[in-house]
Amino acid sequence: MRWIEVVRGTVFDDTFIGDDRYNYFEGLAGNDTIDGGAGYDLVSYAYDATYVAGSSGVTVNLQIGKARDGFGDIDTLISITDVRGTNFADVLIGNAASNIFEALAGNDTINGGAGDFDEISYLFDAFYGGTSGVTVDLQTGIATDGFGDTDTLTGIESVKGTNAGDRITGNAEINFFEGLGGDDIFDGGENLDVVSFAKDSSNGAMAGVTVNLATGKATDGFGDTDTLTNIEYIRGSESADMFSGNSEENYFEGLAGDDILHGGAGNDFLYGNAGADQLRAGAGLDRLFIDELDTAIDGGAGSQDRVIVQQLASATAGVTVDMAASNVEIAYGNRNDDTFDGSGSAVALSLYGRGGQDSLIGGAADDRLFGDGNDTSSGDILNGGAGNDYLHGGTNGASRWAERDRFVFGDDWGNDRIFDFADNGGEKIDFSPVAGITQRSDLTFSDVTDASGSYALISYSDAGGWTGTIRVDGVTSAQLQDDDFIFT
Known part of the structure; x- marks a missing residue:
């Protein structure tokens, strides 16, 4: 049999062996042997009484x-x-894996075992006759299920509620909550706690969703109103969401849809994920995880804010x-060709191109630019x-391309340093923006050895008395010939 994920047995002794997909098994009566194979697999005893x-x-x-x-x-x-x-x-x-338990009715006892992320799910209570929401307190380890029965919980970190109004309270662990429909009440307790709306759409x-952590209120995908206390992490839906943070360190994940993520005064993490998102941080040290579809990026009033380009499977560009307009000071690229333009910035920038053929442009302050390795024939700028x-510039030699970075200097450069110039004819020092530099003889070259090492020093002074220098590590002035430069 192929492409079979659900197996129901007999009243005799059955043997089931699963594959690497998520398999569902019902052994019914008999001394059964059930091997789930690779992946996550479920054994259900819910129909023992029915059949x-x-x-x-x-x-x-x-x-x-x-x-x-x-x-028996x-x-x-x-x-x-x-x-x-x-x-x-x-x-x-449970065992050492991350387990999911669906206890249904009855006064059940659930122990998550040695795993770090075990879940109790009450999602199917209504399907099996439950008529109400649940109350779950992970701090006391007591829960009232959708049938009114009392469960005892140990070693549980995650709770999935019902489509009715649930009340869920966390403990000192990192907790993960899904309330689904209904006017739910969440209290995360201590530590970093997550409320996820990711399954709202698949449940009707x-x-x-709209979430405001400052007021502690959320409107879920069903139009119901949730109350949030001690919640720091929000995971959105597959539709367009709007999140607003508070003064704590917030984590927002937009998932699909054109989301609007507003961080508060804390040090926030904003993940746009898929969709044309708007990421707007506040006064803290914030991290904005972006892609090529996002339409607005604002690091806010804080310093050392950073953008990180997400490596989404769907990303093609x-x-x-614009570093100044985006109010960010640090940027990290990814595998595609990124441009970080700090030409309008007056604060110090740190720009990391990572993979791809990147363009990194500093501003008026003392900047640090890292092309990192890439797999193109042109290199970084x-x-x-x-x-x-x-x-x-970074090392491209790990791929089939030798280093081919271009180091560009305008007519206002200061005392700069090229850390890793490769004297291979492929890398270039570009003076074409400087009107007064048209040939190698317009520059002054010297060799320096000091406590920091040996390097070539390139100097230039214009008619107005302005002087700029470039320290080029690892080479001598004699090695820097015409083919290493681009002039007007």
């Missing part, structure tokens, strides 16, 4: 790989991560960022602008 009159809860221990089903038979479980119980009182114990929501700049 063959199972009359008791189940005990499942994924740590030892054994389960007693609703008939013993199942052997191999490579199983997720368990769905019965409408009776179940005991469910028709709209994006690089980004262009580094222009420090004014100020005393540090230029590092």
Whole structure:
């Protein structure tokens, strides 16, 4: 059999072996052997009573790989991560993996085991007869399910609620909450806690979400109003979302849709992800994760704000960022051809091209430009602008291309440094923007050895008395010949 993910057994002894997809198994009665194979796999005992009159809860221990089903038979479980119980009182114990437990009705006992991220899900309570929302307190380890029964929880970090109004309280761990529909109340407690709306659309929501952490209110994709306390991380929906932060360190993920992410006064992390997003930070040290479709980028009033180009699978082009207009001081590119233009900036910039053929342009202050390696035949373009700049083209030799970076100097450069000039005829020092430099003899060359090393020093003075210097590490002045330069 191929492309089969769901298997329901018999009342006899069955043997199931899964594949690398997410498999769903129902062994029913009998001493069954169930091997999930690679990936995450679920064993369900929810239909034991429906098909063959199972009359008791189940005990499942994924740590030892054994389960007693609703008939008293013993199942052997191999490579199983997720368990769905019965409408009776179940005991469910996890292993070292990240487990998902669906206990359904009954006074259940759930122990997440040694895993770092175990989830209790009440999503299917209504499908099996539950009529209300749930109340879950991970601090006390007590929950009231959608049937009104009481569950005992240990080692649980993640909670998925119902489409009714849920109340979910976290503990000292990093917690992950999904409220779905209903007027939900979340209190993350200590540590970094996440509320996710990512599954709203797959559960019937028709709209994006609006979240304001300063007021502690959110409108979910169903139009219901959620209350948020001690929540620092918001994961959005597949539609257009709007998030506003508070004075704490916030983390916003937009997912799909044209999202608007507003950080507050804290040190925020804004992830636009897919869609034409707007990322606007506040007064802290912020990080804006962008792609080529984003329409607005603003680092806000803080210093040392940075943009990081996301390496999305769908990305086909690089980004262009006006550093001054975007109020950011640090930029990191990615595998495509990025342009970071700091020509209008008066503060010190740090620009990292990373992969691709990048253009890095400094401003009036002392900038640091790093082309890093790339896999193109042309190399990066580094222009420090004014100020005393540090230029590092990067090593392209790891690919089939030798270093081919271009270091550009205008008529206002300061005392700059080229860290890694390759004397190979491919890399160029470009003086074409300087009207007074038309040939090598317009420059003054000297060799210097000091405590920092040996290097060639290029100097130029114009008629007005302005002088600029360029330190070129690793070469002598005699090695810098005409083919290493571009003139007017």
